[in-house]
Amino acid sequence: MSLDRSDVEKIAHLARLALDENQVEGYAAELSNILALVEQLEAADTDTIEPMAHPLHMAQRLREDQVTEPDCRAQNQAVAPLVENVLYLVPKVIE
Amino acid sequence: MQWETVIGLEIHTQLASKSKIFSGASIAYGAEPNSQACIVDLGFPGVLPVLNEAAVDMALMFGLAVDAEIGSRSVFARKNYFYPDLPKGYQISQFELPIVGRGSLTIDLEDGQQKQIGITRAHLEEDAGKSLHEDFHGMSGIDLNRAGTPLLEIVSEPDMRSIKEAVAYARKIHQLVVYLGICDGNMQEGSFRVDANLSMRPKGQQEFGTRTELKNINSFRFLERAMNYERERQIDLLESGKKVVQETRLYDADRDETRSMRSKEEANDYRYFPDPDLLPVEITEQRLAQARERMPELPDQKKARFVTDYQLSETDATLLTQSRQQADYYEQVVASDADPKMAANWVTVELAGALNKAGLELADSPVSAEQLGGLLKRIADNTISGKLAKQVFEGIWQGEGDADAVIEAKGLKQITDSGQIESIIDEIIAANPKQVEQFQAGKGKLLGFFVGQVMKQTQGKANPGQVNQILLKKLKG
Numbered sequence: 059m060s061l062d063r064s065d066v067e068k069i070a071h072l073a074r075l076a077l078d079e080n081q082v083e084g085y086a087a088e089l090s091n092i093l094a095l096v097e098q099l100e101a102a103d104t105d106t107i108e109p110m111a112h113p114l115h116m117a118q119r120l121r122e123d124q125v126t127e128p129d130c131r132a133q134n135q136a137v138a139p140l141v142e143n144v145l146y147l148v149p150k151v152i153e
Numbered sequence: 154m155q156w157e158t159v160i161g162l163e164i165h166t167q168l169a170s171k172s173k174i175f176s177g178a179s180i181a182y183g184a185e186p187n188s189q190a191c192i193v194d195l196g197f198p199g200v201l202p203v204l205n206e207a208a209v210d211m212a213l214m215f216g217l218a219v220d221a222e223i224g225s226r227s228v229f230a231r232k233n234y235f236y237p238d239l240p241k242g243y244q245i246s247q248f249e250l251p252i253v254g255r256g257s258l259t260i261d262l263e264d265g266q267q268k269q270i271g272i273t274r275a276h277l278e279e280d281a282g283k284s285l286h287e288d289f290h291g292m293s294g295i296d297l298n299r300a301g302t303p304l305l306e307i308v309s310e311p312d313m314r315s316i317k318e319a320v321a322y323a324r325k326i327h328q329l330v331v332y333l334g335i336c337d338g339n340m341q342e343g344s345f346r347v348d349a350n351l352s353m354r355p356k357g358q359q360e361f362g363t364r365t366e367l368k369n370i371n372s373f374r375f376l377e378r379a380m381n382y383e384r385e386r387q388i389d390l391l392e393s394g395k396k397v398v399q400e401t402r403l404y405d406a407d408r409d410e411t412r413s414m415r416s417k418e419e420a421n422d423y424r425y426f427p428d429p430d431l432l433p434v435e436i437t438e439q440r441l442a443q444a445r446e447r448m449p450e451l452p453d454q455k456k457a458r459f460v461t462d463y464q465l466s467e468t469d470a471t472l473l474t475q476s477r478q479q480a481d482y483y484e485q486v487v488a489s490d491a492d493p494k495m496a497a498n499w500v501t502v503e504l505a506g507a508l509n510k511a512g513l514e515l516a517d518s519p520v521s522a523e524q525l526g527g528l529l530k531r532i533a534d535n536t537i538s539g540k541l542a543k544q545v546f547e548g549i550w551q552g553e554g555d556a557d558a559v560i561e562a563k564g565l566k567q568i569t570d571s572g573q574i575e576s577i578i579d580e581i582i583a584a585n586p587k588q589v590e591q592f593q594a595g596k597g598k599l600l601g602f603f604v605g606q607v608m609k610q611t612q613g614k615a616n617p618g619q620v621n622q623i624l625l626k627k628l629k630g
Contacts, residue, residue: 072233072422072424074235074242111226111228111250111427111433112427112429112431112432112433114432116432117432117433117434117435118204118431118432118433118434118435119203119204119432120203120204120205120206120209120434121177121203121204121205121206122206123170123171123172123205123206123207123208124171124172124177125171125172125177125178125179126172126177127172127176127177127178127179127189127191127193129188129189130191130192131185131187131188131190134187134190134191134192134195135187140292142289142294143186143294144185144186144187144188145186145187145285145289145294145295145296146187146294146295146297147289147292147293147294147295148237148292148293148295149237149292149293150286150289150291150292150293151236151237151284151293
């Protein structure tokens with residue numbers, strides 16, 4: 059399986075990545091190579107192998123339900139580009 | 154053409170934990186904007202999510218309540234999309250291996266029949282923040298207090314065949330999660346939000362029609378109205394030969410209509426993958442057993458017990474078990490030795506009516522269960538008549554004390570001394586010879602007149618049974 063220009067443009071859009079026109083072909087080739095490698099892996103018989111969600115053979119540690127975080131709004135907002143009335147300001151996204 | 158409605162619901166219930174699903178920030182409602190959004194919720198580089206065990210346990214309780222398959226392993230996944238109220242660029246949710254698998258819930262239909270609705274799955278996820286679009290010079294203001302609030306999304310099968318069934322199912326889920334104590338059920342505050350997937354098909358056709366999704370409805374009334382509007386809209390389209398477009402629509406309550414929100418053509422582009430920040434969750438036998446131990450009696454079980462233990466009608470039992478709070482209140486009234494049927498009446502009619510009139514919730518009732526029990530005991534032992542009991546209730550409501558104190562203060566004690574009643578009746582008979590004559594000539598209805606006179610004399614305090622008995626004896630003799 060190989061990717062064409064439009065696949066790359068779509069993936070870039072979904073990830074909100076700005077690609078130059080002249081980069082698209084190169085990425086299409088590189089990504090296609092990765093898919094080719096995955097295709098090779100697919101040749102292996104994995105019928106008896108349980109799918110893995112994480113490389114570590116450990117279970118998630120759980121946290122007790124306690125409020126432990128103090129209000130650090132002032133520090134957090136100090137590094138935000140724009141703040142007004144204690145709200146973070148962002149470019150408007152119209153639905 | 155005859156159309157059939159097909160509905161499936163996705164319900165987001167906010168879990169009643171203290172802290173967020175992946176951070177130790179508070180989820181208390183109504184806090185100042187962004188005062189409860191810590192660096193994990195804000196998606197700062199280098200932070201790691203740590204799963205809240207309360208969210209896991211609450212999800213397990215729900216799974217047990219709907220008799221669902223619960224696997225020994227559950228995995229969190231990233232659902233990727235860009236929106237300003239989602240700082241990380243992905244929502245931590247579950248895709249494969251949700252914590253709660255296939256289950257079912259039985260709903261009661263209007264005709265008294267029951268129907269089983271399939272539950273596809275229920276998964277844990279984090280809520281997003283809130284965008285405010287007004288008054289920011291063309292920009293949007295973002296409050297991230299809600300970001301990271303634990304949600305359990307309950308997905309049903311497309312098993313509902315009418316709007317009534319869908320509303321009944323949504324109400325039943327609401328009742329269940331509130332009973333379980335895993336959600337406060339507060340719809341105004343967004344703790345319980347419904348997405349409805351609705352499609353139409355010609356009656357008899359197997360294949361489903363194209364569906365639309367109505368998003369984020371936070372009242373049962375709006376849910377019903379939105380689905381009604383959408384049903385009509387789709388039928389109009391189909392009958393005029395047009396096609397329903399698969400899309401997300403928003404219900405506008407002010408205009409009572411649904412509007413297209415965004416086309417769902419990119420629906421499969423969330424690019425889910427297992428979140429490498431979170432290890433698979435192991436659901437041990439021990440954890441499951443603990444969840445089982447914490448399970449309260451569920452609405453249906455409680456209803457069945459009320460019918461058997463208290464000999465209540467199906468209707469009364471349903472009414473009383475509507476909420477756990479009301480059922481508990483009722484049982485406290487009965488525990489103070491009141492007659493179960495009488496207690497059911499007082500709780501569902503007199504008390505519920507008074508609370509409704511005053512705009513109060515049961516939790517704020519001025520009359521406690523013990524006080525109501527005390528009042529009912531005085532009706533049962535004939536201290537007061539059922540009629541005067543309402544006055545006593547009123548007195549307790551106004552804070553004049555317990556039943557006995559109010560009866561004493563208002564002098565409402567019932568007259569049960571038959572000698573006293575007899576002498577009053579003698580006077581009345583003597584004063585109304587004409588009516589006595591008519592009664593004896595066969596005008597039986599006049600008995601009511603005499604009873605009325607006695608009650609007037611005694612300000613309603615005479616025991617009605619005794620009055621009737623003595624009157625009949627004297628008038629006929």
